[in-house]
Amino acid sequence: AQSVTQLGSHVSVSEGALVLLRCNYSSSVPPYLFWYVQYPNQGLQLLLKYTSAATLVKGINGFEAEFKKSETSFHLTKPSAHMSDAAEYFCAVRPPKAAGNKLTFGGGTRVLVKP
Amino acid sequence: DGGITQSPKYLFRKEGQNVTLSCEQNLNHDAMYWYRQDPGQGLRLIYYSQIVNDFQKGDIAEGYSVSREKKESFPLTVTSAQKNPTAFYLCASSTPGQEKNIQYFGAGTRLSVL
Numbered sequence: 001a002q003s004v005t006q007l008g009s010h011v012s013v014s015e016g017a018l019v020l021l022r023c024n025y026s027s028s029v030p031p032y033l034f035w036y037v038q039y040p041n042q043g044l045q046l047l048l049k050y051t052s053a054a055t056l057v058k059g060i061n062g063f064e065a066e067f068k069k070s071e072t073s074f075h076l077t078k079p080s081a082h083m084s085d086a087a088e089y090f091c092a093v094r095p096p097k098a099a100g101n102k103l104t105f106g107g108g109t110r111v112l113v114k115p
Numbered sequence: 116d117g118g119i120t121q122s123p124k125y126l127f128r129k130e131g132q133n134v135t136l137s138c139e140q141n142l143n144h145d146a147m148y149w150y151r152q153d154p155g156q157g158l159r160l161i162y163y164s165q166i167v168n169d170f171q172k173g174d175i176a177e178g179y180s181v182s183r184e185k186k187e188s189f190p191l192t193v194t195s196a197q198k199n200p201t202a203f204y205l206c207a208s209s210t211p212g213q214e215k216n217i218q219y220f221g222a223g224t225r226l227s228v229l
Binding site (some may be wrong): 003004009013032034036041042043044045046051062092094101102105106107 | 119121146155156157158159160163165171173203205207209211216217219220222223225229
């Protein structure tokens with residue numbers, strides 16, 4: 001069964017500092033991988049996705065993530081945090097041939113940005 | 116604008132009552148999903164439907180029911196059998212093709228028990 005681990009349920013960064021959110025997955029084959037962002041009391045918005053093309057994926061709002069097969073990781077980064085980045089971030093995985101396009105989500109990481 | 120509309124935004128359930136959460140999409144997507152979100156647990160799949168008049172149980176289907184009579188609509192009923200219904204419920208939709216089955220989400224319904 002698929003599983004996704006996001007290390008750290010809360011992360012605090014200073015404005016202008018690097019944002020690093022960790023995601024590790026368990027899968028017998030390289031899956032499709034996604035990062036979503038959720039602002040308070042809202043739905044999820046797709047930040048970026050990995051679908052077996054380039055291993056370094058650029059997304060919206062200056063975020064990027066790198067797929068590392070050897071480490072089964074898909075960590076999310078942003079060089080310089082902005083106050084508007086305060087939100088909860090979810091990593092999700094899907095096997096390439098998953099029935100029904102079912103996603104498995106990590107537990108989420110809440111980001112706090114300090115001025 | 117195309118999107119997914121969930122209503123109501125807030126919902127309260129009394130003991131022993133069934134309540135229905137609405138999800139409508141005008142994206143012409145084939146597949147629709149219902150997730151439950153609890154703090155620290157991410158999203159868990161309740162039910163999903165890949166086509167009209169067909170749906171499958173997800174990981175936590177007990178105490179919930181759905182229908183898919185129209186492509187645009189996928190309502191979720193939280194029955195009295197669901198003993199812990201307080202959560203944030205998210206509906207999503209997707210379609211196969213170049214977007215690699217990306218799921219798009221509605222704004223959610225927060226359900227509380229009176």
